[in-house]
Amino acid sequence: MNKITIIGNLGRDPEMHHSNSGQAMTRFSVATNLAIPPRPANSAKRSSGPTAPPPARPPRSVTTT
Numbered sequence: 001m002n003k004i005t006i007i008g009n010l011g012r013d014p015e016m017h018h019s020n021s022g023q024a025m026t027r028f029s030v031a032t033n034l035a036i037p038p039r040p041a042n043s044a045k046r047s048s049g050p051t052a053p054p055p056a057r058p059p060r061s062v063t064t065t
Helices: none
Strands: 015-018 024-039 042-048
Touching: none
Parallel strands: none
Antiparallel strands: 015 024, 024 042
């Protein structure tokens, strides 16, 4: 069994879909923060993040904390 741990904030609400064969899949995005300091006294923040494609096999369980 493969296991991954994703740490971060959800970028938007998870979306559940079903494939043509009826298999449930959930799509979600994880937001990350990137601080860009244009000047030492001033900095801007930007949030962005990739969308994770659904796995070939859906997870058996999802744990949230």
